Amino acid sequence: MAIDKxxxxxxxxxxxxxxxxxxxDDDSDLAAQIENVWQMAFDQCFxxxxxTFARVTVKMLRLAETPENGWAYGYMLPEPRIGNPLAYRRGARYSDPLIRDFTLQGGMFFTCEPEAWAVHKTPVNPDYWEPSFRAAFVTxxxxxxxxxxxxxxxMRDRKLAEAFGSPSMQGSGGKFGRLMAQDKGSAPIGEEPLLRNDPLTDVRGLGGGPLSGPWHGGL
Structure with missing residues (x-):
């Protein structure tokens, strides 16, 4: 059976x-609310x-024109993606050096490197989610x-505690806390710190909202 949204x-x-x-096909107000909750839950959980199951490495497309901002080369950021890329490299392999001298402007990547690869998160169809992630997301x-x-x-607070842990854990407990620890453990040694240049990856609790508890993000 195909698993979709x-x-x-x-x-x-x-x-x-x-x-x-x-x-x-439902055009009711409740169906519209459910659609909105889905998107906010997707953004929060990803x-x-x-x-790692949503992470890809791609070679970025270099712009034909020479940038006017002082950099030697400009690149289009990859699409589709979730947030800014996590890292930029001189090659596709983990052992290839990181590009540290760059800037992001107008949705583009500028550097003096003639070739550049991006490591980024991309939306993944639910059919290809890790089963344990899928179960935690449902909760x-x-x-x-x-x-x-x-x-x-x-009921909301009980379910969110099951998914993310108690308020004192600030979203790092429960099913997702265990999954994050397992996922970090499966990454190559030293890779996790190198990929932390996206503010979204450091989110723990962003304040309450009308559809969330007071400690699981502003949904």
């Missing part, structure tokens, strides 16, 4: 006792860590859906 949403709705009630999504579906803040 609708499947994930209905799993989350079933987890909070609403059943598989969501359809892309933005909180440099998930988190079910928590964020508890208020628009049931107006139940207690």
């Amino acid at each position: 609708t499947t994930i949403i209905n799993w989350a709705l079933t987890e909070i006792g609403a059943g598989p009630m969501f359809s892309t 933005g909180m860590h440099d998930w 988190a999504l079910s928590g964020w859906l508890a208020v628009p579906v049931w107006s139940d803040e207690d």
